[in-house]
Amino acid sequence: MKALVVGGSGYTGGELLRILSLHPKVDEVTATSRTYEGRDIPEAHPNLTKVLNGKFRQYKGAGDADIVFLCLPHTKSMEAVPELLNSGVKVIDLSADYRISDKQVFEKYYCIHKNPELLKKAVYGLPELNRAKIKKASLIANPGCYVTSALLGLIPLMGEKKLDLEHIIVDAKSGTSGAGVKPTQFLHASEVADNLKPYKVIGHRHQPEIDFILQGLNPNASVNFTPTLAPFSRGIQETIHIFGEIDDPVKIFEKKYAKEPFVRVVSESTVKNVAFSNYCDIAVFYDNEKQRLVVVSSIDNLIKGASGQAVENMNLMMGYGETEGLQTLPYHP
Ligand SMILES: NC(=O)c1ccc[n+]([C@@H]2O[C@H](COP(=O)([O-])OP(=O)(O)OC[C@H]3O[C@@H](n4cnc5c(N)ncnc54)[C@H](OP(=O)(O)O)[C@@H]3O)[C@@H](O)[C@H]2O)c1
CATH class of the missing domain: 3.30.360.10 (Dihydrodipicolinate Reductase; domain 2)
Structure with missing residues (x-):
């Protein structure tokens, strides 16, 4: 399975790259960035040195990815989502763009929505609430932290x-x-x-x-x-x-x-x-x-509040075990 992380130079993008690079079902993970285009991924995320050797690339759609994670500021995801869905890829959006399915409520707190018809298509990605719907979804609105x-x-x-x-x-x-x-x-x-x-x-x-x-x-x-x-x-x-x-x-x-x-x-x-x-x-x-x-x-x-929950959603959408790739334990002391 191939995953693409858009906005991979940021914090949630970095956490996704870290989690996905060890995920047993993910064969390839790539990332886009405007600032780091053409540069090695560990330049932005030094913790991934000798783990993820690829380079950041420019965003040009899904390419051959099976799933795309959007780690962009709100309003930027809604520019990419329609074309991604049309190309048949599954999308998990970490921004707020699809979290409030009522257009009026969304626009009261954010901005005019560019594709409000997709608000009802998106499934709110809290597995404890919507597990069955997430399994069938093509667009996930990952909840706020x-x-x-x-x-x-x-x-x-x-x-x-x-x-x-x-x-x-x-x-x-x-x-x-x-x-x-x-x-x-x-x-x-x-x-x-x-x-x-x-x-x-x-x-x-x-x-x-x-x-x-x-x-x-x-x-x-x-x-x-x-x-x-x-x-x-x-x-x-x-x-x-x-x-x-x-x-x-x-x-x-x-x-x-x-x-x-x-x-x-x-x-x-x-x-x-x-x-x-x-x-x-x-x-x-x-x-x-x-x-x-x-x-x-x-x-x-960054994990249950963002990238870990996004991978949990990916696992459900792709039919994998919900906890795959997410079994890291907290530290003590
Ligand atoms: N941080 C959290 O704890 C958290 C938790 C839950 C949800 N979220 C949400 O997840 C999304 C990403 O958050 P983050 O904390 O990872 O943000 P971030 O660290 O600021 O990273 C966002 C990345 O998006 C790219 N970007 C910025 N402006 C852009 C634009 N106009 N067009 C295209 N790409 C742009 C940047 O990469 P380049 O400049 O390299 O292209 C940047 O590295 C946000 O919507 C945020 O609200 C964050």
Whole structure:
């Protein structure tokens, strides 16, 4: 099987190249880049020295690839997707371009869509929610990183009638790789180190994506989402607060995720316990006196939040075992 990574010089592209280069079913992996065209892949990703020897090339469609991963900024994927689908190739888009299938909602938070007819064709690539649909899909909208962590922490609760699901609070912290490879002052070590920096406190674009997917399960669900930039390179941790009554919430999560290969219900959810892996660790607490449920959900933003989940989707689309190529474990200590 041949895979092409478009935008392969960036962070999610680099993670895909790393994962795919060891994937037992992938015979060839190639990558495109404008900045590194004609240069060796390890020039952008030195961790792949002696692992991936090819050169970056210019993007000219799918070529002989069976599957194409788009690791581009939003609005750029939608320029490539129609032609790719017409050529018969399977596409996994890591940008936000196809994640919100309602054109009006998408355009409210992003921009005019160039091919809105494809919004309904795309399958939202959260395997824990849409496994059966992903298996038959030709276009996958890979979920946002913050969104993955929030959804996995909230989906099991969508049927709980005594919880106040209209006022969910999601307090998120992310490492710097969530912002991509391009340096800015905001991401400068002097600004990030020894610091916690809330940003887009109100109005981050992942809030409507979380709401949109949750409302497909419970029309009343609504989150209030605030992200904070934290001084580590990779990882997301979200502390989710919901008020109301619930019986044995740990059991609800354990039952929901008992058969899921990449979701672990744990007593302590930390970034370090999931970093470099495709796991999402979820810890659940309930304060009986205050009737407050607290769910702590941690993922590696570049793996379960992006490239690992994309490979999980590829495995499902191609009929491979869901965990193939994704069995790397987190490190301890
Ligand atoms: N970082 C995360 O944790 C994360 C998680 C989930 C989803 N995502 C989403 O995944 C996508 C990629 O994210 P990333 O973090 O990998 O970004 P990134 O590190 O900035 O990489 C994006 C790559 O796309 C190429 N590119 C940039 N502008 C382009 C343009 N106008 N036309 C064509 N190519 C262009 C660049 O490569 P060249 O300049 O070499 O061509 C760049 O290396 C984004 O949509 C992002 O929102 C990111």
